[in-house]
Amino acid sequence: MNPQTYKKLVATQVSSDFKSAIKIITLPLRELTNDEIIIQNKFAGVNAGFDTLLSQGKIPYFKPTPPFELGVEAVGEVVAVGKNITTFKIGDTVATTVRGGGYSEYQVIDANLAIKVPQATPEILTLIPTGISALVALEQVGEMTNQETILVTAAAGGTGHIAVQLAKLAGNHVIGTCGSEAKANLLKKLGCDRVINYRTEDVDEVLQREYPKGINLVFECVGRKMFDICVNHLAIRGRLIVVGFISEYADQLEIVNQPRIYQKLFWKGASVRGFLMPLYQEYSLEARNRLFHLLESGQIQVAIDPTEFRGIESIDSAVDYLLAGKSCGKVVITF
């Protein structure tokens, strides 16, 4: 028996402070149309960067007017199906990546938006869409080959730990940066060739000493000083993918005053390339199928952060936790 009402997180105003922007609301569970299904979310992935930038009104391509829904990826169970639905039945487990569908106890959506999965486990959330982003960024933007040196920053994070493994699987030497011993241990377990804990070692010095020929490909998630160091250490014809700049999401963007970046790139024939998953959707389906296969065949492992965040009420704490750099693996909400 489905409940009459459910809770979801919405942004009721644009604010630089995530907590001030959001509110938990209770809604009636609406009737299905013939082509829809109702999903009870079991787990949702936390994308603190996207959540914060969205509620700050800082995403140039998507500026919804409040109130708007938050959260993206979720896994759950089908609890009702519309009259026309033959592809799903009650009890099926599904994953979804509907914008606004993640931070919600239930979703009523077009059945075409749901992906059947063997079980509703949080592990799925490390692949859809996080792992997909890592794979598409490395291959399509980074033009990843083999036998190169690849540096992944925030390497023990949700996106980073998949990027590390994909770069290794492709036959590269992989360096990962992280900010704790626990994360360093995870990265060693995942096969990272050189782990740099930036709290105990100086990234710039390590790269200078151990990688004098420079880095061929950088998967850069952090921004600020880490970005500068990575640009400085690009090899001849090196490529740096701007995957994100999480160190700046909670603050105003830093204004830098230094020579233009072409001074650093031109003489090495190097490049800095932006990556934004929504602009590479055509690669998503193939990437998803390949990642599922890699996981099923034991070629990659997935890491879920062990801290439990339970229910809609815990989402702001999970966002804080992630932006404070405490996460190790993918941060998920359990419903």
Ligand SMILES: NC(=O)c1ccc[n+]([C@@H]2O[C@H](COP(=O)([O-])OP(=O)(O)OC[C@H]3O[C@@H](n4cnc5c(N)ncnc54)[C@H](OP(=O)(O)O)[C@@H]3O)[C@@H](O)[C@H]2O)c1
């Ligand atoms: N472009 C796209 O389409 C796309 C898609 C998905 C994700 N992303 C980006 O990928 C990056 C990682 O996202 P995620 O969701 O997987 O997060 P995450 O990596 O699981 O967690 C964030 C990690 O960033 C690291 N970090 C380093 N300096 C930080 C600082 N000053 N403040 C906060 N964190 C810091 C922390 O690890 P350490 O301290 O260990 O480094 C932290 O655990 C983000 O920049 C995100 O925006 C981009």
